[in-house]
Amino acid sequence: MRSWLFVPGNRPAMIAKARGVGADVLILDLEDSVAPTEKQAARACVLAALAEYRGRSRLWIRVNPLASPEIAEDLDTALVGGADGLVLPKAESGACVRALRAACDARGKPCPPVLAIATETAQAIFGLGSYSGLAPDLAGLTWGAEDLSAALGSASARDDAGALTGPYAMARNLTIVGAMAAEVQPVDAVWTDTRDLDGLEAECLAAVRDGFTGKLAIHPAQVPVINRCFQPSDEQVSIARRIVEAFAADPAAGVVAIDGKMIDMPHLKRSRLILQRAGIPA
Known part of the structure; x- marks a missing residue:
């Protein structure tokens, strides 16, 4: 899934409009974009959106953090409404995903796939190696600079040239x-300058390069x-197909030759990932 678009959970007109922009996932937000006094109204709006659009759009819900008093009602809303996935803010380790799964189990509902925001x-930061073994409950890891910047007391997360600073x-x-170690999707953070x-x-x-x-x-x-940017080019897909097909034709091979180049297992793994990104079975 390439694009994950946040939409305030208390804005039904924005949710309706967002469905038409081509995002792979809509994240209906119950956390940062919703004022404390609007949380209950936002849950009602999200529940209505799930009833109306479920099955026609991928609808994930960003719940409030596990330590928040809002989490119980957020989770009830997502599970009753049949959300396609959950976005968990302020995740500090794999234990947070396990706790979310346990909360779903306690409600008699399976835990939807989780995208953990894992650097806030x-x-x-010290828990980014602890998410292994959590797939398929864990679908991906993402990160964010804004909350981390506040936590660290930084003046800015970027230098004068716009590059991320060290932390x-x-x-x-x-x-x-951490995402690759856990065998889940790595999702890059937001670009905050919308213009x-x-x-x-x-x-x-x-991000694609990395x-x-x-x-x-x-x-x-x-x-x-x-x-x-995240859709593989036709040329990349063509080359990836050839590599996958070459190894499929000779399952015992550790290395194959394509166009005079020696292609080994890391190339095969990368080619499968390219085909997966393109939506092609590998």
């Missing part, structure tokens, strides 16, 4: 490593850029 506290580059890098689509494209291409397979979005205009 200082403690969370935030580390958080990003550990997220992708700078060129900057978004550059960051998307860097191995991220999707990106969070906070504005509908960001979705086409994200989808385009």
Whole structure:
């Protein structure tokens, strides 16, 4: 899933409009974009959206953190409404995903797939290696600089040239490593300047280069850029097909030759990931 678009859970008109922008996932937000006084109204709005649009759009719910008094009602809303997945903020380790699964089990409902936002506290950085073994309950890991910046007391997460400073580059890098170790999807953080689509494209291409397979979005205009950048090109797909087919033709081979180049197991794994991103069975 390439694009994950946040939509405030208390804005039904925005939810309806967001369905038409091509996002792979709509994240109906019950956390940061909803004021405390609007939480109950937002849950009612989200429940109505799930009833109306479920099956026609991928609808995930960002619940409030596990430590929040709002989590019980958020979870009830998501489970009753049949949400396709949960986005868990302030996750600090794999234990948080297990706790969320246990809360679902206690309600007699299976836990939907979880995207954990795994870098929003200082403690969370030390837990990025603890998510292994949680798939398929855990679908992916993502990260964010804004809450971490507040937790660390940083003046900014980026330098004057727009590059991530040390702590935030580390958080990003550990997220992708943690996701791959857990065999789940690594999803890149939001690009906060909604007017700078060129900057978004550059960051998307860097994320693709490094191995991220999707990106969070906070504005509908960001979705086409994200989808385009994270969709493998026809040439990439063609080469990946040839590699997969070559190994399928000789299952005992550890190395195959294609166009005079020696192709080994890391190439095969990368090719399967490209085909997976393109929606092609490998």
